[in-house]
Amino acid sequence: MLTSVSNIFVSDQPPSVYLKDMCDTDGEGVVRERLARSLVNDAAYEAARRDDYEAFLEIRSRLLHERLMDLIGPTGATGSDYAHFSEEAEVSGDDGEPIDRDSAD
Numbered sequence: 001m002l003t004s005v006s007n008i009f010v011s012d013q014p015p016s017v018y019l020k021d022m023c024d025t026d027g028e029g030v031v032r033e034r035l036a037r038s039l040v041n042d043a044a045y046e047a048a049r050r051d052d053y054e055a056f057l058e059i060r061s062r063l064l065h066e067r068l069m070d071l072i073g074p075t076g077a078t079g080s081d082y083a084h085f086s087e088e089a090e091v092s093g094d095d096g097e098p099i100d101r102d103s104a105d
Contacts, residue, residue, distance in 0.1 A: 014051045015048040015051055015056075016048075016049055032045060039064055041059070044060045
């Protein structure tokens with residue numbers, strides 16, 4: 001993540017330029033560690049160094065998706081998994097009144 005000052009500094013520069021500047025200042029290892037914490041892996045970093053924005057976005061979106069799936073786990077749900085829910089049961093309660101799905105109680 002960038003501070004607003006850093007974001008303004010890099011906004012008019014291609015990644016190849018500002019990444020080189022950051023590496024020259026802080027060291028490439030430090031920059032790669034920072035980026036890894038923000039889910040920018042080596043392949044995405046290399047794409048950014050080549051100013052290949054399309055490849056960067058593709059690689060990063062795959063990585064973000066993989067991380068999300070790691071966090072939520074495999075769903076594997078199918079339509080039959082929800083067969084025990086009936087439409088009528090979701091619409092009204094035992095007293096025939098509509099169910100308030102937004103109610104806190």
